[in-house]
Amino acid sequence: MRAAVLREVAEIKADGLSRRYPELPWREDPLSIEDCPHPTAGPGQVVLEVLACGVCYTDIDIIEGRVRCRIPIVPGHQVVGRVVEVGPGVKSDYPGIGETVGIAWVGKTCGRCSFCTAGLENLCAEFMATGCHLNGGYAEFAVAYADFVYPIPKGADYVSVAPLLCAGAVGYRALKLANLKDGSRLGLFGFGASAHIILQVVKKLFPGIEVYVFSRSLEHRELAEKLGADWTGHPSDTPPKKLDRAIDFTPVGEITTRALELLDRGGILVVNVIRKQTPIALDYTNHLWLEKTVRSVANVTRRDVTELLSIASKYGLKTEVQVYGLEEVNKALRDLKLAKVRGSAVLKLK
Numbered sequence: 314m315r316a317a318v319l320r321e322v323a324e325i326k327a328d329g330l331s332r333r334y335p336e337l338p339w340r341e342d343p344l345s346i347e348d349c350p351h352p353t354a355g356p357g358q359v360v361l362e363v364l365a366c367g368v369c370y371t372d373i374d375i376i377e378g379r380v381r382c383r384i385p386i387v388p389g390h391q392v393v394g395r396v397v398e399v400g401p402g403v404k405s406d407y408p409g410i411g412e413t414v415g416i417a418w419v420g421k422t423c424g425r426c427s428f429c430t431a432g433l434e435n436l437c438a439e440f441m442a443t444g445c446h447l448n449g450g451y452a453e454f455a456v457a458y459a460d461f462v463y464p465i466p467k468g469a470d471y472v473s474v475a476p477l478l479c480a481g482a483v484g485y486r487a488l489k490l491a492n493l494k495d496g497s498r499l500g501l502f503g504f505g506a507s508a509h510i511i512l513q514v515v516k517k518l519f520p521g522i523e524v525y526v527f528s529r530s531l532e533h534r535e536l537a538e539k540l541g542a543d544w545t546g547h548p549s550d551t552p553p554k555k556l557d558r559a560i561d562f563t564p565v566g567e568i569t570t571r572a573l574e575l576l577d578r579g580g581i582l583v584v585n586v587i588r589k590q591t592p593i594a595l596d597y598t599n600h601l602w603l604e605k606t607v608r609s610v611a612n613v614t615r616r617d618v619t620e621l622l623s624i625a626s627k628y629g630l631k632t633e634v635q636v637y638g639l640e641e642v643n644k645a646l647r648d649l650k651l652a653k654v655r656g657s658a659v660l661k662l663k
């Protein structure tokens with residue numbers, strides 16, 4: 314089978330971006346497209362024929378070494394596929410051969426530790442991530458643990474569903490951690506794959522919330538307005554009112570402090586990125602005083618994914634996608650790094 318493999322951590326070389334990590338190789342094509350052995354299902358596992366796989370900014374973090382993974386690895390953790398093999402010991406008849414299912418970042422957890430048993434499997438010390446510790450979906454076939462897949466409704470447009478599995482699900486977790494209340498004002502910083510889904514979720518679940526979107530990209534701000542943002546601006550712009558809640562989706566440290574400056578007293582900021590590429594220079598008086606809270610989001614639980622998929626289908630959420638073939642995966646990564654993707658980048662394999 315064909316797969317895109319990361320064999321060595323490298324900085325992704327993209328038009329107009331200067332080199333940041335001189336100690337790493339600098340490559341336009343950090344993933345190599347290879348013929349790999351067809352995977353088989355071990356105990357408790359299923360094999361999927363991959364239909365589509367979303368491209369996530371975390372994949373760039375993995376390739377550039379900010380997130381440590383097993384190497385070599387097949388990245389890709391927003392996978393929609395059709396079950397073609399069921400391994401020994403899969404408990405029930407779900408998922409059966411021919412069923413369409415999704416795989417998300419949460420590839421396996423221990424199920425026994427205090428975090429797992431408290432509904433916080435995202436914090437499990439044995440958390441295994443798809444496309445990081447387990448091979449992912451940048452391939453014609455992928456293996457998953459049967460307890461960690463999600464039914465995808467028959468007839469769903471699987472290319473549009475793929476971004477819900479991480480961009481949507483992790484954004485949804487951030488939204489839960491932000492503890493929104495109707496009538497409050499929410500700021501979204503950065504408007505890529507995750508934020509464009511979360512804006513729609515907020516508008517459906519909390520119609521009384523005003524959403525302000527901050528982005529450096531004019532095109533991203535236009536998309537935000539189309540999707541119902543109440544105000545849009547550059548991160549340096551001052552919105553009409555202070556924010557009660559904010560979610561920072563950007564890899565830039567300065568955006569975290571900017572969001573905290575714009576937060577009203579008692580406000581909550583959730584930082585929804587796995588790694589920041591520049592430091593966060595927190596100043597207690599300017600950024601935290603008056604009971605402001607800042608917190609991170611780590612991974613996702615199966616419950617987050619299931620709830621988000623159900624909200625998406627109930628309200629007909631629309632993901633904007635830019636489609637690439639498996640052979641174009643490196644271009645998709647470069648476009649994403651350059652913030653040139655409108656909505657989400659998705660590899661379409663079938």
Ligand SMILES: [Zn+2]
Pocket residue numbers: 369370371372390418479480
């Ligand atoms: Zn992701």
Ligand SMILES: [Zn+2]
Pocket residue numbers: 422423424425426427428429434437438439
């Ligand atoms: Zn655990």
